[in-house]
Amino acid sequence: MSADLTHFDPNSVGLKSNNIFGLPFKEAESALVLLPVPWEVTVSYRNGTSRGPEKIYDASMQVDLYDPDVVDGWKKGFYMMPIDKNIRKKSDFLRQCAELIISHLIDGGIVEDNHQLCGKQKEVNDGCVMMKNWVYEMTHSLLKKGKKVGLIGGDHSTPLGYIKALSEYHNDFGILQIDAHADLRVAYEGFIYSHASIMYNVLNEIPAVTKLVQVGIRDYCDEELDIIQQNPERIATYFDKQIKERQYEGDTWKVICDEIINQLPQKVYISFDIDGLDPKLCPNTGTPVPGGFEMEQIFYLFKILKASGRQIIGFDLNEVSTGEAGADSIDGIVGARVLYKLCNYLVG
Numbered sequence: 001m002s003a004d005l006t007h008f009d010p011n012s013v014g015l016k017s018n019n020i021f022g023l024p025f026k027e028a029e030s031a032l033v034l035l036p037v038p039w040e041v042t043v044s045y046r047n048g049t050s051r052g053p054e055k056i057y058d059a060s061m062q063v064d065l066y067d068p069d070v071v072d073g074w075k076k077g078f079y080m081m082p083i084d085k086n087i088r089k090k091s092d093f094l095r096q097c098a099e100l101i102i103s104h105l106i107d108g109g110i111v112e113d114n115h116q117l118c119g120k121q122k123e124v125n126d127g128c129v130m131m132k133n134w135v136y137e138m139t140h141s142l143l144k145k146g147k148k149v150g151l152i153g154g155d156h157s158t159p160l161g162y163i164k165a166l167s168e169y170h171n172d173f174g175i176l177q178i179d180a181h182a183d184l185r186v187a188y189e190g191f192i193y194s195h196a197s198i199m200y201n202v203l204n205e206i207p208a209v210t211k212l213v214q215v216g217i218r219d220y221c222d223e224e225l226d227i228i229q230q231n232p233e234r235i236a237t238y239f240d241k242q243i244k245e246r247q248y249e250g251d252t253w254k255v256i257c258d259e260i261i262n263q264l265p266q267k268v269y270i271s272f273d274i275d276g277l278d279p280k281l282c283p284n285t286g287t288p289v290p291g292g293f294e295m296e297q298i299f300y301l302f303k304i305l306k307a308s309g310r311q312i313i314g315f316d317l318n319e320v321s322t323g324e325a326g327a328d329s330i331d332g333i334v335g336a337r338v339l340y341k342l343c344n345y346l347v348g
Contacts, residue, residue: 003029003077010074014061020080021060021340030077031347032148034339035138037158038088039131041095041124042194043286044102048321050091053083053152055322055332056339063340069303070344078343080152087134091154094127102189111190121190128157128193135161143169148346152339153318155195155286156183156273160202166269166314167208173267173313174211175202176260176305178276178298180289182217182237184224195286195319198271200227203234213263215301216240216276219289236263240291253297257304268305270315270342272298274335281334284323295334302345315342 003025014022020034027033036053043049057080065074097120104117111117135151139162142149151162156179166173177183177199184203188196202209211234218240228237238260246256274281277295279288305312320335 005075010065014063016061020057020078021063021065021074021336023074023078025077025079027079027081030079030147032076032078032150032343033142034078034080034150034152034343035135035142035162036080036083036152037131037135037154038083039091039154039158040286041091041098041128041131041155042157042189042191042196043095043155044189044194044196045287046284046321046323047095047286048284048323049153049155049286049319050088050095051322052154052318052320052335053080056152056317056320056335059332059336060339062333063336067340067344069299069306069341070348073344073348076347087131090127090130094124098124098191105189125192128191131158132161132193135159136165137161140165140168149314150339150342150346151314151316151318153316153320156198156271156318157193157195158318159271159316160193160198160205162314162316163202163209163269164206167206170267170313171208172210172265173208173269174213174264175199175209175269175271176264177212177214177271177273178216178293179214179271179273180216180219180240180275180292181273181287182214182220182224182228183273184227185221186223203231210234211236211263211265213260214238215260216243216292218291219287244291253300254304257301260301261305261308261310264305264310267311267313269313270302272315272317272338272342274317274319274331274338277334282320282331284321284329284331285319286321295338298338299341302341306345306348312346315346317342
């Protein structure tokens with residue numbers, strides 16, 4: 001089934017009465033379906049990412065549809081599913097539980113010594129398993145229909161179920177992770193499915209992911225560095241500091257991009273944490289870190305990835321938040337443009 005575009009003007013204002021980017025597609029007509037996951041239970045610094053999908057949706061109406069890298073990709077159809085309010089309510093409730101635990105830890109307390117907090121910790125962990133299973137079921141159903149799928153978080157814990165679903169269709173693929181953080185902590189703050197543990201859980205639970213290539217990492221702990229150094233065949237990490245120093249000493253970004261892409265297998269999943277960018281572009285993200293990339297640098301990396309002949313099989317975009325700045329924030333605008341580029345490369 002294809003949409004009737006006879007009366008759609010791609011040069012006109014984006015209509016919210018349509019769907020994401022103002023496009024007039026229904027789910028059945030779309031090659032690519034976007035699943036919003038409004039979840040931020042285990043964020044360890046600032047709230048707001050559970051509202052990321054709606055902020056991206058609102059800002060997407062301002063994105064012009066012409067993309068010189070993938071001309072007319074939108075004509076294949078992009079559709080964003082409605083935000084599940086029950087998932088968001090569950091996230092809001094469990095976030096309150098997690099905040100009590102995090103506050104106790106910051107004050108030097110031990111959760112195991114507090115019966116009430118032990119119960120709340122279990123409740124949080126059980127809720128995160130529920131979310132993981134929900135994402136798996138939703139994305140598995142879409143993949144079964146032959147759809148390409150993009151996931152919009154929420155915090156970075158959200159795509160685990162989707163990556164598991166993909167592993168049932170692709171038995172050997174790599175992940176290209178754009179991020180300020182390594183996300184290789186083991187059950188960070190006692191939360192098994194913490195946003196800071198996503199890549200540890202992927203590597204531990206999904207053997208089909210044969211290579212993790214991390215780009216822009218600049219905030220990590222000794223435990224994560226040990227995991228990286230002990231698994232050179234499965235993890236390749238391009239630290240922000242090393243990338244910048246190589247550029248200062250004469251290496252071009254193209255040389256570094258070619259090297260990054262050469263680390264990846266034929267099939268690639270992109271996991272884009274918006275805090276991989278310079279925080280001036282995402283000032284309200286959950287855990288901003290000085291350093292990072294311009295948006296165009298990452299788009300160039302994607303261009304090199306596509307030109308290499310590798311197949312992009314899916315993506316997630318997460319940690320977009322407008323925080324307290326609301327409509328005055330640039331975060332949603334940047335998130336919408338990153339999302340559009342990811343959509344185009346996935347269908348292109």
